[in-house]
Amino acid sequence: MSRWVEVCAEEDVPRLEGRRVVIEGSNIGIFNTEEGFFAIGDVCPHKGGPLSDGDVAATTVSCPLHARKIELRSGEVTNDSLPGVPAFPVKLEDGKVFVDAEELCVKPRMRGEAVA
Amino acid sequence: MSERLRIVVVGNGNAGAALVDSLLAKDAEGVHITLYGGEEVGTYDRVRLSEYMAGTVDLENLGMRSDDWYEEQNVDFRRGVLVERIDIKGQKVRGADGEWVNYDRLILATGSSSSVPPIEGRDKRGVFVFRTVRDVEEMLEAAPEKAVVIGGGLLGLEAAYGLLTHDAEVTVLHRSGHLMNQQLDPPAGRMLKNEIEKLGVGVRVEANTEEILGNGNVQGVRLKTGEFLPTDMVILCTGIVPNTRPAGPSGIRVNNGILVDEHMRTSAENVFAVGECTEFNGQLIGLVAPALEQVRVVVDTILGGGETKYKGSGAATKLKVAGLDLTSAGDAYGRDEGCEAIVSSNPLTGVYRKAVIKDGRITGVVLLGDVSVGPQLTDAVKRGAAAEEVADWIVGTSGDVAPLSLPDDAQVCDCNGISKGQIVATIQDLGLKKVSEVVAETKAGTSCGSCKPLVGQILQEAAEDVEEDKSYLCKCLELTHDDLKGIVSERGLRSVSEVGEACGAGKVCSDCKVGVTYIVSEVNANRHHEERHGRHINDRVHANIQNDGTFSIVPRSYGGVTSPEQLRKVADVAEKYNARMIKITGSQRLDILGVKKEDLPKAWEDLDMPSGFAYTKAFRQVKSCVGTDFCRYGVGDSTKLAIDMEKEFENLYTPAKVKMGSSGCPRNCAESSVKDIGAIAIEGGWQIYVGGAAGMEVRKGDVLATVETKEEAKDVMMAFMQFYRENGHYKERTYDFVPRIGLDNIRAVVLDESSGEPERLRERLREAKAATSDPWLERREPATKNQFVGAIGRK
Numbered sequence: 001m002s003r004w005v006e007v008c009a010e011e012d013v014p015r016l017e018g019r020r021v022v023i024e025g026s027n028i029g030i031f032n033t034e035e036g037f038f039a040i041g042d043v044c045p046h047k048g049g050p051l052s053d054g055d056v057a058a059t060t061v062s063c064p065l066h067a068r069k070i071e072l073r074s075g076e077v078t079n080d081s082l083p084g085v086p087a088f089p090v091k092l093e094d095g096k097v098f099v100d101a102e103e104l105c106v107k108p109r110m111r112g113e114a115v116a
Numbered sequence: 117m118s119e120r121l122r123i124v125v126v127g128n129g130n131a132g133a134a135l136v137d138s139l140l141a142k143d144a145e146g147v148h149i150t151l152y153g154g155e156e157v158g159t160y161d162r163v164r165l166s167e168y169m170a171g172t173v174d175l176e177n178l179g180m181r182s183d184d185w186y187e188e189q190n191v192d193f194r195r196g197v198l199v200e201r202i203d204i205k206g207q208k209v210r211g212a213d214g215e216w217v218n219y220d221r222l223i224l225a226t227g228s229s230s231s232v233p234p235i236e237g238r239d240k241r242g243v244f245v246f247r248t249v250r251d252v253e254e255m256l257e258a259a260p261e262k263a264v265v266i267g268g269g270l271l272g273l274e275a276a277y278g279l280l281t282h283d284a285e286v287t288v289l290h291r292s293g294h295l296m297n298q299q300l301d302p303p304a305g306r307m308l309k310n311e312i313e314k315l316g317v318g319v320r321v322e323a324n325t326e327e328i329l330g331n332g333n334v335q336g337v338r339l340k341t342g343e344f345l346p347t348d349m350v351i352l353c354t355g356i357v358p359n360t361r362p363a364g365p366s367g368i369r370v371n372n373g374i375l376v377d378e379h380m381r382t383s384a385e386n387v388f389a390v391g392e393c394t395e396f397n398g399q400l401i402g403l404v405a406p407a408l409e410q411v412r413v414v415v416d417t418i419l420g421g422g423e424t425k426y427k428g429s430g431a432a433t434k435l436k437v438a439g440l441d442l443t444s445a446g447d448a449y450g451r452d453e454g455c456e457a458i459v460s461s462n463p464l465t466g467v468y469r470k471a472v473i474k475d476g477r478i479t480g481v482v483l484l485g486d487v488s489v490g491p492q493l494t495d496a497v498k499r500g501a502a503a504e505e506v507a508d509w510i511v512g513t514s515g516d517v518a519p520l521s522l523p524d525d526a527q528v529c530d531c532n533g534i535s536k537g538q539i540v541a542t543i544q545d546l547g548l549k550k551v552s553e554v555v556a557e558t559k560a561g562t563s564c565g566s567c568k569p570l571v572g573q574i575l576q577e578a579a580e581d582v583e584e585d586k587s588y589l590c591k592c593l594e595l596t597h598d599d600l601k602g603i604v605s606e607r608g609l610r611s612v613s614e615v616g617e618a619c620g621a622g623k624v625c626s627d628c629k630v631g632v633t634y635i636v637s638e639v640n641a642n643r644h645h646e647e648r649h650g651r652h653i654n655d656r657v658h659a660n661i662q663n664d665g666t667f668s669i670v671p672r673s674y675g676g677v678t679s680p681e682q683l684r685k686v687a688d689v690a691e692k693y694n695a696r697m698i699k700i701t702g703s704q705r706l707d708i709l710g711v712k713k714e715d716l717p718k719a720w721e722d723l724d725m726p727s728g729f730a731y732t733k734a735f736r737q738v739k740s741c742v743g744t745d746f747c748r749y750g751v752g753d754s755t756k757l758a759i760d761m762e763k764e765f766e767n768l769y770t771p772a773k774v775k776m777g778s779s780g781c782p783r784n785c786a787e788s789s790v791k792d793i794g795a796i797a798i799e800g801g802w803q804i805y806v807g808g809a810a811g812m813e814v815r816k817g818d819v820l821a822t823v824e825t826k827e828e829a830k831d832v833m834m835a836f837m838q839f840y841r842e843n844g845h846y847k848e849r850t851y852d853f854v855p856r857i858g859l860d861n862i863r864a865v866v867l868d869e870s871s872g873e874p875e876r877l878r879e880r881l882r883e884a885k886a887a888t889s890d891p892w893l894e895r896r897e898p899a900t901k902n903q904f905v906g907a908i909g910r911k
């Protein structure tokens with residue numbers, strides 16, 4: 001079961017940057033890359049850095065505080081043995097970005113999907 | 117002179133160049149070398165031609181040697197001169213320069229040429245081969261919109277990729293049913309096709325070209341099936357033929373190549389041959405590693421004991437196309453009776469691994485998509501290791517692979533024939549800590565470079581402590597600051613994205629983007645196309661991010677001088693936006709700490725002071741002392757100089773941060789001798805220090821110059837500043853930069869006013885400065901959507 005929540009417009013997130021949105025009290029980072037839009041939990045597993053302020057590449061973001069690198073599709077940390085962050089399914093419709101909030105309440109799934 | 121052994125070398129390709137090196141290394145005093153090189157450009161590394169084509173190295177870094185070098189080594193280098201005749205009885209050769217030169221030993225290293233298949237229309241304009249610098253230059257000059265590469269082997273794919281980086285629409289036509297059919301088995305070839313297509317290259321297999329069409333210029337090719345493909349360029353990559361002239365006509369025995377024995381002797385007395393021109397036991401070669409092995413043998417034959425023998429070489433191949441990992445060694449097919457294979461294949465991830473096994477031993481390997489165990493497996497093929505040893509590497513994920521376990525005699529650098537044992541010994545003898553040092557000392561990795569990751573692993577194993585090699589800015593593609601700067605300037609690139617498109621740097625990984633942004637901005641004198649995703653958060657919002665995600669604000673107070681009005685504003689802002697603290701920084705400024713991102717624009721508006729750039733790799737500030745205006749010892753107006761310099765340099769980005777000091781007398785209250793740039797007033801003038809530091813590193817600056825007036829002092833500091841901006845590597849503070857370049861070399865450029873260069877440096881500095889502005893003005897006109905929001909949808 002999916003529960004899609006509209007979070008922002010596509011144009012709200014510049015290409016290859018991230019922005020924070022708040023869904024039901026949780027901070028979620030939304031990222032816009034040539035590989036699509038991604039949504040992951042916005043709290044770095046290292047020391048809580050805001051991932052939406054990180055450095056973005058095609059499918060990764062590096063935390064602005066100490067450069068832990070997170071794979072946007074899965075939420076996994078690629079350069080440290082830390083637990084990952086949740087990654088949420090995203091879909092685009094009519095220029096709007098939707099995140100599946102279902103995954104927010106249940107145990108976060110460690111896999112995300114990109115939409116082109 | 118006369119007792120020296122006269123050696124004539126014909127050909128200065130990869131083999132010829134290595135030959136000269138080895139002969140000199142072995143006995144520089146005992147030989148006199150005459151070197152003929154048919155190509156006008158001199159000596160270069162052919163293997164890296166595709167990098168030259170892609171624009172990631174320039175000619176200089178392609179391994180070119182200056183003619184001076186040859187002169188210094190006492191080598192008679194005849195550049196651009198083809199040898200036309202050999203008199204094997206009279207022991208002399210004649211080049212196109214008409215001169216006969218006598219030899220005691222003659223070594224032929226004439227290499228090979230691209231073979232041109234008898235396709236109708238192959239003489240039209242726009243048909244090329246891919247072999248020399250000249251070929252590449254002509255291809256690039258032709259700047260095709262569409263290109264067809266005939267031949268889907270190693271060379272054809274590299275050519276296709278090279279043209280792709282020049283925005284051509286490229287299609288590879290390959291006759292066989294799968295790409296690289298010499299090296300790969302069909303499943304791997306098919307996966308490779310997918311990967312190549314993902315890069316944007318069109319691939320047609322089982323495509324036979326019947327005719328190249330066009331009226332003078334190429335307009336298209338027609339396939340056997342009758343199909344017509346329009347194109348403005350055709351590149352023939354269908355194989356090579358050994359250059360057997362002038363050996364054959366001179367009476368030296370030739371078959372397909374120049375025939376040689378295991379000591380590299382030809383049929384003529386005192387005449388030897390090495391490299392791609394040779395044929396040994398019916399075998400031709402087409403790679404560097406065996407050519408260089410032959411060089412080692414011939415040098416031993418001529419100058420050593422003559423015990424080393426050439427036994428033929430198994431071919432190992434790597435593809436050098438960015439983003440594609442492929443290794444193949446030994447028998448990839450395993451067609452022989454009794455051959456079995458361990459295979460793992462995942463088309464979803466594009467990873468394919470195969471080991472061919474015969475009689476329980478590994479005889480061949482193919483790796484695609486993940487070559488992390490390539491060196492181990494290639495070594496296993498060479499050793500004929502037992503199948504059990506390698507099975508896990510093939511079927512396990514790369515994470516499960518057992519740690520490196522190369523024996524000491526395993527060859528690590530095939531090109532230069534260097535074993536693990538030699539590398540380990542060099543590391544331990546010299547106490548090496550960085551990969552770049554190991555490469556420089558052992559020569560491993562200096563040819564094709566593909567063994568460098570393995571060299572890194574060996575260093576990890578062998579060294580006490582390993583230092584990170586700062587030399588690569590883009591670690592993914594192993595591009596240095598200078599490589600990237602070359603790409604940017606030669607190709608006129610203006611943004612990080614353009615660099616990404618041109619060479620891939622900064623695309624899949626963001627680590628080098630900020631450095632690339634600096635290069636792009638510096639080369640274009642700040643008239644680059646600014647892309648905020650190429651900056652860290654600090655430079656996207658012009659404040660320093662704190663451990664809790666809030667930001668600090670350090671306004672500029674020129675020369676450390678402030679005023680009651682400014683102090684009031686700072687106090688008001690701190691209160692209004694609930695700052696966590698106000699602090700006087702170590703650089704004589706005020707820091708408002710702990711402001712929310714969304715409050716930054718309002719706070720700056722209230723302050724109405726310019727950014728102090730305390731958050732980035734840029735010019736920071738000039739720490740000053742009170743100088744002549746107040747101090748009883750002051751001999752120079754250090755405060756005024758500090759304010760002037762801060763106005764001269766504000767808003768300028770630099771390779772790493774630049775902090776300055778300005779002191780009114782040698783008591784040096786502003787600590788100017790330990791700043792990146794410092795000015796200290798002395799009786800009758802100023803001393804200018806550069807390269808000082810008192811941070812992670814403590815280094816007393818060097819006195820760059822002693823000058824009489826404040827104006828001269830400013831001039832010197834400005835020239836130095838621009839020299840550093842242009843030549844410093846990203847993240848290289850002046851305390852590393854100054855020793856790297858050398859004080860004398862810096863002086864020669866920035867102090868010699870008669871050359872005009874210092875003034876040109878200052879001119880370029882002013883030009884770059886003119887295109888900058890106070891970034892805090894973005895409070896009024898944000899550079900990106902939602903630049904300063906805390907969370908979208910929240911006020």
Ligand code: SRM
Pocket residue numbers: 660661662663668670699700701702703704705706707730731736737739775809810811812813849
């Ligand atoms: C605010 C300040 C400390 C203070 O409370 O006084 C400060 C704060 C920081 N320094 Fe510093 N440095 C400050 C003066 C210095 C000084 C003294 C000076 O400037 O005279 C030094 C020694 C001189 C030097 O630069 O070498 C200094 C040497 C460093 C270093 C070591 C640099 C080096 O290569 O040796 C770093 C780390 C780095 O740059 O990689 C650093 C990095 C930092 C950063 C930016 C770390 C970061 O990225 O977050 C700190 C920001 C803290 C924050 O949360 O805002 N800071 N730092 C000073 C701001 C000066 C200003 O007004 O602009």
Ligand SMILES: Cc1cc2nc3c(=O)[nH]c(=O)nc-3n(C[C@H](O)[C@H](O)[C@H](O)COP(=O)(O)OP(=O)(O)OC[C@H]3O[C@@H](n4cnc5c(N)ncnc54)[C@H](O)[C@@H]3O)c2cc1C
Pocket residue numbers: 126127128129130131132152153154155162163164165166197198199200225226227228246247248271274359361362390391392393401402403404405407434436564
């Ligand atoms: C684009 C490209 C990529 C390659 N990539 C790889 C790779 O990744 N790995 C690998 O192992 N190999 C690679 N190769 C093959 C490698 O370059 C050759 O194996 C190597 O250059 C052979 O060296 P050589 O000295 O025998 O011949 P060459 O390098 O061809 O040198 C011969 C030289 O002799 C000169 N010459 C010829 N006749 C005369 C004469 N009569 N008088 C004077 N001079 C003469 C020629 O002008 C030429 O400069 C690549 C080749 C190309 C073209």
Ligand code: SF4
Pocket residue numbers: 741742743744747748749750751779780781782783784785786
């Ligand atoms: S620099 Fe010299 S003059 Fe200036 S304050 Fe220090 S001691 Fe006084």
Ligand code: FES
Pocket residue numbers: 044045046047048049063064065066067068
């Ligand atoms: S908080 Fe993200 S890396 Fe430290």
